[in-house]
Amino acid sequence: MTKKPISFSIKNWSQDDQPREKLRDKGKSALSDAELIAILIGSGNKEESAVSLSKRILASVNYNLNALGKLSLKQLIAFKGIGEAKAITIAAALELGRRRRGNEALEKSKINSSVSVFELMQPIIGELPHEEFWIIYLNNSNKVIQKNQLSKGGITGTLVDIRLALKTALEVGAVGLILVHNHPSGTLKPSExxxxxxxxxxxAAQSLDIKILDHLIITENSYFSFADESLM
Known part of the structure; x- marks a missing residue:
């Protein structure tokens, strides 16, 4: 007698173990990262459920959601059961999370420490594979007027136009500037x-009565502050 194959479909699980129903009944905080991803992809493959597949994907990046967000569509599709549509769904969800973090930091847009600069800028440049140089323009209450990308370079550096930086400062009425750039290499040591x-x-800014308050080097997980290290 032929045995009926075991079904790994979430539909056959007890209701308490079904991610969508669990979120509905117990709230989103009750779900693991794998269960949340399982909701996104909806189904697994013939050998594993959506949750098992999600656990395997997370295990490949040591359960680090930041690392998961760096995976390309091609890398996601390499997992059996993840097609282009599911890969795009995962990438879109993680990008929304990254942008949400940036928006939350912007809402607290008064700069009162190097930590607040890191919280504002890390979601924007902390994980980039190339170097970018940004300037944060502040009013006399240290509130952010705007933040601009001044230049974008390669893996090892970028060029900065000082005149353009100060021209924008005058146009927006900034009295303080904070310089920020990332080091894709992960090193926090400032170069010469x-x-x-x-x-x-x-x-250059002093001649216009504008203060350079700090310069931060940002990596994925940390930062170096010129002001904190008395290099300003």
Missing amino acids: ADKNLTQKLKV
């Missing part, structure tokens, strides 16, 4: 070029 640029901008 970083130090020289900071001093050039500081001297």
Whole structure:
């Protein structure tokens, strides 16, 4: 007698173990990361449920959601049971989470420490594979007027136009500036070029009665503050 194959479909699980129903009945905080991803992808494959597949995907990045957000569509599709549509759904959900974090930081847009700068800018540049240089423009209450990408470069550096930076400061009425750039390599040590640029901008801004308050180097998980290290 032929045995009936075991079904791994979530529909055959007890209701308490079904992610959608669990979220509905117990709230989103009751779900694991794998269960939330399972809701996104909806189904697994012939050998595993959506939750099991999600656990396997998470295990491939050591259960780190930031690392998961860096996976390309091609890398996601390499998992059996993940097609293009499911891969796009995962990527879109993680990008929304990243943007939400950025918006939350912007709502607390008064800069009162290097930590607040990190919280504002890490979601934007902390995980990029290339270097970008940004300037945060502040009013006299240290509230953010706007933040602009001044330049975008390669893996090892980017060029900065000092005149353009100060032109924008005058246009928006900024009295303080914070310089921010990322190091894709993950190193937090400022280069001589970083130090020289900071001093050039500081001297140029002083002639316009504008203060350079800090310069942060940001990586995925941490930052280096020139002001905190008495390099301003």
